[in-house]
Amino acid sequence: MxxxxxxxxxxxxxxxxxxxxxxxxxxxxxxxxxxxxxxxxxxxxxxxxxxxxxxxxxxxxxxxxxxxxxxxxxxxxxxxxxxxxxxxxxxxxxxxxxxxxxxxxxxxxxxxxxFSRVPEFKGLGDLPLFTLKTLSDLETILEYIEKEKPTSCAIVGGGFIGIELAENFIHLGLKTALIERNDRVMKIMDVEITDILNKEMEDNGVEFYFEDAIERIEGKKLIMKNGVNVEVDFIAASVGxxxxxxxxxxxxxxxxxxxxxxxxxxxxxxxxxxxxxxxxxxxxxxxxxxxxxxxxxxxxxxxxxxxxxxxAGKPIEINGFLGTTITKLFSLTAAMTGHSAKSLTEEGISFKTVTHDGRSNAGYYPDHGTLHLRVHYDSETRRILGAQGVGDKGVNKRIDILATAMMGNITVDDLSALELAYSPPYSSPKDPINMLGYKAK
Known part of the structure; x- marks a missing residue:
């Protein structure tokens, strides 16, 4: 063949x-x-x-x-x-x-x-504009930073790549502004999750320009639609x-x-x-x-x-996609699987939400973190429709369990009965996943 x-x-x-x-x-x-x-x-x-x-x-x-x-x-x-x-x-x-x-x-x-969507800016001139999709894009950015020694930048777009770029530009010591036409970063996630992400970015020095856009550029100065002027050495676009x-x-x-x-x-x-x-x-x-x-x-x-x-003549069918994804943002991890509250509402799907705020593992153990978990479920069938989490430890484990539960058609109530591994460095006798199940009941 x-x-x-x-x-x-x-x-x-x-x-x-x-x-x-x-x-x-x-x-x-x-x-x-x-x-x-x-x-x-x-x-x-x-x-x-x-x-x-x-x-x-x-x-x-x-x-x-x-x-x-x-x-x-x-x-x-x-x-x-x-x-x-x-x-x-x-x-x-x-x-x-x-x-x-x-x-x-x-x-x-x-x-x-x-291909990276490249926004058009009036008056861009010689101000460098980068996207990040290929290894060639990466090498271009690295060469520019090494040669030009910039001190400031603007990121257009607050999705996954946008917030990851923000973190890493901050690590380089660059004054970083993030411009987003919506009222928050990561609009794919629930507001309760993105509020935590917004604060984490602010605490680490990222400047936000929400519900705003670049109207025009004069030299290195970005003239914003809301009337603020922002001076930067380069722009990184992450708009899809x-x-x-x-x-x-x-x-x-x-x-x-x-x-x-x-x-x-x-x-x-x-x-x-x-x-x-x-x-x-x-x-x-x-x-x-x-x-x-x-x-x-x-x-x-x-x-x-x-x-x-x-x-090879041994066919298996691909499942429908949950879209399970995860990202690191400074000290936090954020992850999701399935639908958000917004997407369920747009689909006209009736749902309820159960949440849990707690520790990643035993509170008396010196290395523990905090978690905020959210599960959306069908109030009649109790089927899990989507889940999200944010915290400084253990988010990845919980989202993976919830993605598995969705694919296995485990109900939100069944979460309380999952026999999950427990030891103080890793969990609690009732894992946060179990707690979601108990609370849903």
Missing amino acids: KIIIVGAIAGGSTVASQIRRALPESQITLVGREPDIGYGTCGMPYVIGGLISDSEKLVGTTPEDFIEERNINTLVQHEVLSIDRSNKTVVIQNMETEERFTESYDKLILSPGG IIPDTKLASDAGLTIGSTKGIVVNRYMQTDDPDIYTIGDAAECTDWVTGKPKRVQLAWHAHRAAYIVSRHL
């Missing part, structure tokens, strides 16, 4: 490796625009802040290793320009030489990712990712309501010989069954496994 994979970062390199194990005799070609493959994009903010000492640590493998050790034909700095579905061929261009050639395929896998669907759209594949490429439970597009994984794939929501597109690494890796199994 001859397989061509378009895109060589998380999804593409992973599915290539999975297919090599599942189909040892297959002929695999991996095509990527960048010079690197399979690197850890999620670690990039921490390289900027110095927590990760070298960007090379993010690179798990090299094109040479893929060729030599895995027998995967790896074409870096190459781009697939078009798909001819009737003849099952693609046109590939060498981005350095501009040479073009045609390759045939039996199966085609699209893992195109997406645009899925790269042009290749699929040009080939006549269906683009769905989330602006992703529509796939079935086996990650197949309209064309059964073409699969899509990663940021650009439109799957379904675990709770509602409606279209959902998740731009996170776990989902790309899971989809890669689903594709490899299907190609």
Whole structure:
């Protein structure tokens, strides 16, 4: 079987490796625009802040290793320009030489990712504007900081990447302003969670400009719509990712309501010989069954496994997505799975909420932290619809348990009966998860 994979970062390199194990005799070609493959994009903010000492640590493998050790034909700095579905061929261009050639395929896998949304600012001029999506973006930021020695910056956008950049710019000693058109950071989460995150950022020196935007720029001065002037050395924009669907759209594949490429439970597009994984794939929501597109690494890796199994004739279906995610913010950890109060309300789903404020482990043990947990559930079926947590210790464990509970259809009441590991350094006799169950009763 001859397989061509378009895109060589998380999804593409992973599915290539999975297919090599599942189909040892297959002929695999991996095509990527960048010079690197399979690197850890999620670690990039921490390289900027110095927590990760070298960007090379993010690179798990090299094109040479893929060729030599895995027998995967790896074409870096190459781009697939078009798909001819009737003849099952693609046109590939060498981005350095501009040479073009045609390759045939039996199966085609699209893992195109997406592009950073770049805002347009009136009067930007020579003021540096950065986004952070690729390893090249990271190197550009690192080179600028090393050479220019900036002292201040503005971040536009208060989502996951925005707040992680804020933390890491603060670690560098930069005066950091965060500009957000909404009234809080992390609007995907409940207000009760983001209020805690806002305070943590303020306590660490981040300046907020909520419900505001840059009206124009004069030199290094940002003229804000609310009338405040902010002077900065550079801007970092984190205002979303645009899925790269042009290749699929040009080939006549269906683009769905989330602006992703529509796939079935086996990650197949309209064309059964073409699969899509990663940021650009439109799957379904675990709770509602409606279209959902998740731009996170776990989902790309899971989809890669689903594709490899299907190609090997041992199919399993992909589940609906919960969108489980977690982030570090100074001394805090925040995480969520499933729906927030806002998204449930927008979906017209009736729900109740149970909360718990407590310690991560035994209070008499010297190393304990605090937790705030929230679970949204259906008041009739008692099914868990979503959960969130924030605290300085143990959040990851609890959100993972709650995500497992959701997938196992465990009710909110059943949480009280979960027999969870207890020892004073790790928990309490009644774990915070148990307490949520007791309180819901």
